[in-house]
Amino acid sequence: MALKNRISYSQRLFFLLVFFAGILMSSFVLFQYEREKQFKVENLNVQLQLLNAQIIDAIEDGKPLDQIVNHYQNRYPDLRLTLIDTTGKVLYDAPYAWKNDTIPNHGQRPEVKQAIERGDGYTIRRKSENEEGDYFYSATRIGNTIIRSALPYNISLTRLLAADYSFLWIMIGLTVVMCTFGYFAIRHIGQSIKRLQEFANLASRNERIENIKPFPNDELGEISQHIVQLYSQLQQTIADRNREHAMVLHEEQEKIRLKRQLTNNINHELKTPVSSIQGYLETIINNPDMNEETRRLFIEKSYKQSQRLGQLLQDISTITRMDEASQLIEKEIVDLNTIVQDIIAEVALRPADKRMRITCNFNRELPILGNANLLTSVFRNLTENAIAYSGGRDIFINLVGETPQEYTFTFADNGIGIDDQHLSHIFERFYRVDKGRSRKLGGTGLGLSIVKNAILFHGGNIEAHNRYEGGLEFIFTLKKDDTPSA
Numbered sequence: 001m002a003l004k005n006r007i008s009y010s011q012r013l014f015f016l017l018v019f020f021a022g023i024l025m026s027s028f029v030l031f032q033y034e035r036e037k038q039f040k041v042e043n044l045n046v047q048l049q050l051l052n053a054q055i056i057d058a059i060e061d062g063k064p065l066d067q068i069v070n071h072y073q074n075r076y077p078d079l080r081l082t083l084i085d086t087t088g089k090v091l092y093d094a095p096y097a098w099k100n101d102t103i104p105n106h107g108q109r110p111e112v113k114q115a116i117e118r119g120d121g122y123t124i125r126r127k128s129e130n131e132e133g134d135y136f137y138s139a140t141r142i143g144n145t146i147i148r149s150a151l152p153y154n155i156s157l158t159r160l161l162a163a164d165y166s167f168l169w170i171m172i173g174l175t176v177v178m179c180t181f182g183y184f185a186i187r188h189i190g191q192s193i194k195r196l197q198e199f200a201n202l203a204s205r206n207e208r209i210e211n212i213k214p215f216p217n218d219e220l221g222e223i224s225q226h227i228v229q230l231y232s233q234l235q236q237t238i239a240d241r242n243r244e245h246a247m248v249l250h251e252e253q254e255k256i257r258l259k260r261q262l263t264n265n266i267n268h269e270l271k272t273p274v275s276s277i278q279g280y281l282e283t284i285i286n287n288p289d290m291n292e293e294t295r296r297l298f299i300e301k302s303y304k305q306s307q308r309l310g311q312l313l314q315d316i317s318t319i320t321r322m323d324e325a326s327q328l329i330e331k332e333i334v335d336l337n338t339i340v341q342d343i344i345a346e347v348a349l350r351p352a353d354k355r356m357r358i359t360c361n362f363n364r365e366l367p368i369l370g371n372a373n374l375l376t377s378v379f380r381n382l383t384e385n386a387i388a389y390s391g392g393r394d395i396f397i398n399l400v401g402e403t404p405q406e407y408t409f410t411f412a413d414n415g416i417g418i419d420d421q422h423l424s425h426i427f428e429r430f431y432r433v434d435k436g437r438s439r440k441l442g443g444t445g446l447g448l449s450i451v452k453n454a455i456l457f458h459g460g461n462i463e464a465h466n467r468y469e470g471g472l473e474f475i476f477t478l479k480k481d482d483t484p485s486a
Contacts (some may be wrong), residue, residue: 017182025175041136044151045122048138052147054138055081056140081137086116089143104344106148113140115146203305208478231285271484276305329371336366336407336478339376342384356387356413362399366407368479374454381447382411382474390415392471406480411475417463417466426464427452 051072057066065083073079073094083092088107106112114121122138137146137383148178280298285292292296344358359452379397392415402410416424425431427448455462458481467473 018179021175021179021182023172027085029171041122042122044136045120045138048136048149048151049120049140051076051144051149052132052138052140054143055147055149056142065092065094069156076151078152082148084112084139084146084148086141086144086146088112101457109137109139111137112146113139152217182249199293211469273311274305277309279303280305285486299375328347329374331369333367334370334372334375336368337362337364339372340379343376345381347383347387354387355391356383356390356395358397360397366399367480368407368458368478369477370458373452375478378451378454378476379411381451385447386411386413386415386472390417390471392416400475404480406477408477410473410475412467412471414467414469414471417470417472420466423464423466427462 028216055068055072058071059065069081072081081092081094082090084090084106087107088105090103090106107116108258109123111121111123120135120140121139124136135150135152137148137436139146199335264482280302284298340360341363344360348357383395386392390413394414396410396412396414398410398412399407400410424429431449452462455476455478460477462474462476464472464474
């Protein structure tokens with residue numbers, strides 16, 4: 001509540017400006033008032049000094065004092081004239097000449113003392129001892145005689161000596177104008193301060209700062225805007241760092257999860273061939289009288305399970321190597337056409353129930369910088385998968401696109417395809433569409449996972465979908481080398 005009721009900085013600055021402007025105006029007005037008043041007093045004194053000199057000249061010309069007094073009192077109705085010697089004795093005082101003998105010594109009167117010492121002097125608003133009221137006295141010494149003229153401080157003289165207050169109104173007007181301009185200038189500065197305060201409040205709460213209004217186009221605004229930009233960059237850097245940290249943490253957790261899942265799956269997958277081998281061998285050992293045909297059958301089944309076990313271990317080794325030591329896998333120039341043609345030749349030599357017709361639309365060198373074993377595993381695993389599970393008769397391997405950076409292939413069969421619900425999972429490790437049939441045919445459940453990881457290792461991508469005319473189709477790309485695409 002105290003912060004809300006607190007006067008803003010711009011308001012305090014404006015009040016301070018008004019305060020100093022008031023002091024400045026008051027000082028100027030007071031100085032001008034005193035200066036103008038002093039000027040008028042000195043001007044009046046000069047006039048009276050001139051009057052005194054004229055009276056002395058008239059006395060020296062032999063004119064009677066009463067005549068002289070009457071002459072000048074016609075010009076100045078309230079004028080008093082006094083003649084004093086250098087001892088302070090009053091020689092003549094008009095209009096009180098009739099009591100000259102009773103008038104006290106004027107030697108200590110300020111204007112008389114000044115006239116005795118330096119030739120002239122004056123006193124402002126000194127009370128007369130002969131009459132009530134204040135007078136303005138001006139004294140002039142000529143030789144041993146001092147003539148003093150005096151005017152009462154009546155309304156006319158007060159107005160004459162009063163300062164001209166028009167200067168005061170001019171100063172007040174200038175002050176108001178200055179404060180008005182100052183108000184708008186301070187208000188302009190206050191906008192920057194207000195924006196900075198909003199920014200500080202948002203920054204203290206670690207909030208985003210997109211909604212701060214633009215700063216005024218001045219030096220303070222530029223500095224403030226620069227501060228906000230630096231803070232925004234810092235926020236973005238922190239956000240990026242946190243996002244990268246979260247991604248790394250997620251990747252680490254995902255790796256841990258996959259390793260745990262892989263370990264569990266490996267353990268589960270290894271149990272079946274190991275248990276089968278163990279069961280067959282125990283049966284043979286425990287039945288020494290077993291006929292030769294049955295014994296041979298059990299040994300053949302143990303051999304098949306050992307082959308499946310060896311293939312499983314080999315696939316696990318391949319997966320692990322791509323996951324944890326992909327940077328150690330060597331690359332060389334490999335011809336994809338040679339790999340495909342070798343696989344076609346191998347399949348052609350198989351028994352009729354274990355082979356399919358393979359059609360390929362390319363018969364030229366397709367060089368690529370990669371690992372020969374992994375690239376071979378891509379085409380071999382896709383082929384083995386089609387032969388084992390598609391139920392079709394033909395395989396189609398086609399080069400459907402080529403750029404300076406990569407190849408695009410399709411690998412399809414004309415079999416039964418798979419349900420759409422399984423399409424998004426077929427590249428997962430140990431995922432089987434038909435688990436019983438897969439194990440019966442000796443599959444490890446890692447073939448398509450190896451395919452995907454091998455393609456990713458070579459900078460490509462792979463996806464699968466059911467063909468309209470029947471069967472399953474894989475579309476995948478392989479980069480020709482490690483050069484980044486433009």
